[in-house]
Amino acid sequence: MLQILNIINPMLIFVAIILTFVCSYTGLDLFSLVRTSDRNRKFLFLGGTFSLGVGLWIMNFIGMLAVNINGSSNYHVLITILSLLSGIIFTGIAFFGIINKEYKTKQLWISSFFLTAAVLSIHSTGLYAMNMSIQFNPVLFIISIILIFGSFVLSLWMLFFSKSLSPFNEIWIKPVSAVIITAAIIEGYLLLLRTFSSVMGEYVSQAESHPKSYIIYFVLFITLLILSGLIGSRTVIGKRLADSDHYLRDIKFALDQSSIVAFTDEKGIITNVNDKFCEISKYDRNELIGRSHSLLNSGHHSKEFFRQLWTTIRQGKVWKGEIRNAAKDGTLYWVDTTIIPFLDEEGKPYQYLAIRNDITETKRTKEILHRQDKLAAVGQLAAGVAHEIRNPLTSMKGYTEFLQMEETNKERLEYFDIILDEIERVNHIVEDFMLLARPKSVELKEKNLIPILRNVLSLFEFEIRDKQIHLQFECSDDSILIECDEYRLKQVFINFVKNAIEAMPNGGRLILNTFINNEYVNISITDSGTGITPEQLKKIGEPFFTTKEKGNGLGLMVSFQIIENHGGRVNIESEQNKGTTFTIELPVISE
Numbered sequence: 001m002l003q004i005l006n007i008i009n010p011m012l013i014f015v016a017i018i019l020t021f022v023c024s025y026t027g028l029d030l031f032s033l034v035r036t037s038d039r040n041r042k043f044l045f046l047g048g049t050f051s052l053g054v055g056l057w058i059m060n061f062i063g064m065l066a067v068n069i070n071g072s073s074n075y076h077v078l079i080t081i082l083s084l085l086s087g088i089i090f091t092g093i094a095f096f097g098i099i100n101k102e103y104k105t106k107q108l109w110i111s112s113f114f115l116t117a118a119v120l121s122i123h124s125t126g127l128y129a130m131n132m133s134i135q136f137n138p139v140l141f142i143i144s145i146i147l148i149f150g151s152f153v154l155s156l157w158m159l160f161f162s163k164s165l166s167p168f169n170e171i172w173i174k175p176v177s178a179v180i181i182t183a184a185i186i187e188g189y190l191l192l193l194r195t196f197s198s199v200m201g202e203y204v205s206q207a208e209s210h211p212k213s214y215i216i217y218f219v220l221f222i223t224l225l226i227l228s229g230l231i232g233s234r235t236v237i238g239k240r241l242a243d244s245d246h247y248l249r250d251i252k253f254a255l256d257q258s259s260i261v262a263f264t265d266e267k268g269i270i271t272n273v274n275d276k277f278c279e280i281s282k283y284d285r286n287e288l289i290g291r292s293h294s295l296l297n298s299g300h301h302s303k304e305f306f307r308q309l310w311t312t313i314r315q316g317k318v319w320k321g322e323i324r325n326a327a328k329d330g331t332l333y334w335v336d337t338t339i340i341p342f343l344d345e346e347g348k349p350y351q352y353l354a355i356r357n358d359i360t361e362t363k364r365t366k367e368i369l370h371r372q373d374k375l376a377a378v379g380q381l382a383a384g385v386a387h388e389i390r391n392p393l394t395s396m397k398g399y400t401e402f403l404q405m406e407e408t409n410k411e412r413l414e415y416f417d418i419i420l421d422e423i424e425r426v427n428h429i430v431e432d433f434m435l436l437a438r439p440k441s442v443e444l445k446e447k448n449l450i451p452i453l454r455n456v457l458s459l460f461e462f463e464i465r466d467k468q469i470h471l472q473f474e475c476s477d478d479s480i481l482i483e484c485d486e487y488r489l490k491q492v493f494i495n496f497v498k499n500a501i502e503a504m505p506n507g508g509r510l511i512l513n514t515f516i517n518n519e520y521v522n523i524s525i526t527d528s529g530t531g532i533t534p535e536q537l538k539k540i541g542e543p544f545f546t547t548k549e550k551g552n553g554l555g556l557m558v559s560f561q562i563i564e565n566h567g568g569r570v571n572i573e574s575e576q577n578k579g580t581t582f583t584i585e586l587p588v589i590s591e
Helices: 002-007 010-036 041-067 077-100 105-129 138-161 173-195 197-207 213-258 275-281 303-314 360-406 410-437 449-459 461-466 486-502 534-539 555-565
Strands: 260-265 270-273 319-326 332-343 349-358 445-448 469-475 481-484 508-517 520-527 569-575 579-587
Touching: 010 041, 010 077, 010 173, 041 077, 041 105, 041 173, 077 105, 105 138, 105 173, 138 173, 213 275, 260 275, 303 319, 303 332, 303 349, 332 360, 360 410, 445 449, 449 461, 449 469, 449 481, 449 486, 449 508, 449 520, 461 469, 481 486, 481 579, 486 508, 486 520, 486 555, 486 579, 555 569
Parallel strands: 469 508
Antiparallel strands: 260 270, 260 349, 319 332, 332 349, 445 481, 508 520, 520 579, 569 579
C-alpha cells in the first residue's frame, strides 16, 4: 500500500476531490429543487442524476490515473463509459424513490444501498477496464461497504429525512451533505484501493516506466468537460429560474394592483403589506409592520368571530369571509377576505397571507337596493289600501267624536279617548304609507347646515333638560353649505335625535358632531343609551320593524329614503349597554 501511495500524483487527487465535491453539491442542489418545483421536474431530476453520477465516477477514474497503473494505454474506453453509466443509473434509481414518494425510513436504506452499489460498480468496472483481474481482502471489503453505506445514510438523512435539520431553514445542510458524500467517495476509493492492493502491487513497478505528461492533459480535458457541463446546466437552470421569477413578479404585480395584501407571522404580527393596504387603512407601512390586525378592529365583529377565524387558519385551512375594519381616521370599510396559511414540513403554519378586496360600495349598494325593494313593496301596498283605509277611519273618527259629545259617563268618555287616540295612530301610519307610495319631489336649495341642526336641538331643549341628558354639540365650521330640502332634512334630524333621547330614559350623554370629510359632511348623532343588538341592527330600516313599544317601524325607513334622495347615506354603529351612533353623510357645496 505504501508503494502505491508513493507514486500517487497529489495534484490529480486534489483535482479529483474538488470535482467530486462540485458534482455532488450540484446534484444534491438539483434534487432539492425537484421536491419544491412544479415545473421542469424531469429536467432537474436528469441533471441531478448526471451530476452526482459523474461525481461518483470521477474520483475513481482520475484516482486510478493518479496511480498510473500500467499507463492509460491499456484502458478499454467502452468499459470506462460503462463504468460511468452504471454510476449514473444507480444514482437515478436511488433518488427516484426519494423525490416521488413520502420520506420513509425504508426509502433511506434503499437509496443508500443503491448509492453504495454505484461506488462498487464504478470501482470494479474501472479495474476491469485496466485489464486487471480482481482479488480482494474480504474483511477489508466488508468494512469498506459498511463505512460507505453509513456515510450515504447520514448524508441523505440530513438532507431529506431529518425534521430537525430542515433544508428549507438551514442553508448549511446541502454543503455539509455534499462534503459527507465526497468523503464517502474518497473513503470508498482509498479503502477499495487497499482492498485490491494485493493485485495492484504487481503493476506498480510497470507503472513507473510509462510517461505521465499526457495523463495530465487528459485529466485537464476531463476537468474542463465536466466544468463546462456543470456551468451549462446551471446556466439553463438559472434561465429557467429567472423565467419563473419573472412569472412570479408578474403575478405579484397583478395581485398588488388588484387586491389588498398582507403577510403575517404565525402569531399574526404583520411582516409586510402592499401599497393598497396602506391606501385603504390610511396607515404608513412603518405603522403597520410589527403590529397585529387588531389595529384595524372596528368593534363590529364579536370575539367569537375572530376566535373561529384563528381556529380555522391554525389548522392549516383557508378562511374566507367579510370583515369590517376601521381606518386610521375612523372611516369604516368592508373587505372580502381570504387568509391562506403557509405550512412547514410538520404541517404547522409559519406565516399567513391575507388577500382582501374592498367591498364597501358593493355592500352599500346592496343595502340600498334591498331597502328600495322593500320600499317598492310597501309603496304598492300603500297605493292599494291607504285610500280604502282612510275613508272608514274618517267615518269612525266623526261618529266617535259625536258620541263623545253626548256622553256624560266618565268611564265611557275614557274609552272614547282611547278609541280616538288609536284612530289617530292608524291615521299617522296611513300618512307614512302615502309618503312611501307617492314621495314628494325633493326641492333642493342651498342652505347652511349648522342653523338647521341648532333649530332641531332647540325643539328638544326642554325634554333634554327634563331627562337630565348632557348635550354636546360640536361643529368644525360655523358655515357648511349643502343643497337640501330643509323641511325634509329637518324631519330626519328630528327623528334621529328623538330616537337617541328615548334610548336614554334615565339620562345620559347626547353628542352631535359635524365635520367635513373630502366632498361630504358627516353628521353623527351619538347617545349613551341601551344600544341595539346585532340582530336588531340588521333589521333597522325595514318596514314595520321597531324597537319601541308604540313605534310603527316606518320612521327610519322614511328617513333613509330622504337622505338617499339628497345623494347621501346613513351608517349605524351600536354596542349594547354603551350606545348607538347614527352617521349621516351628505354632499357639501365646494366654496
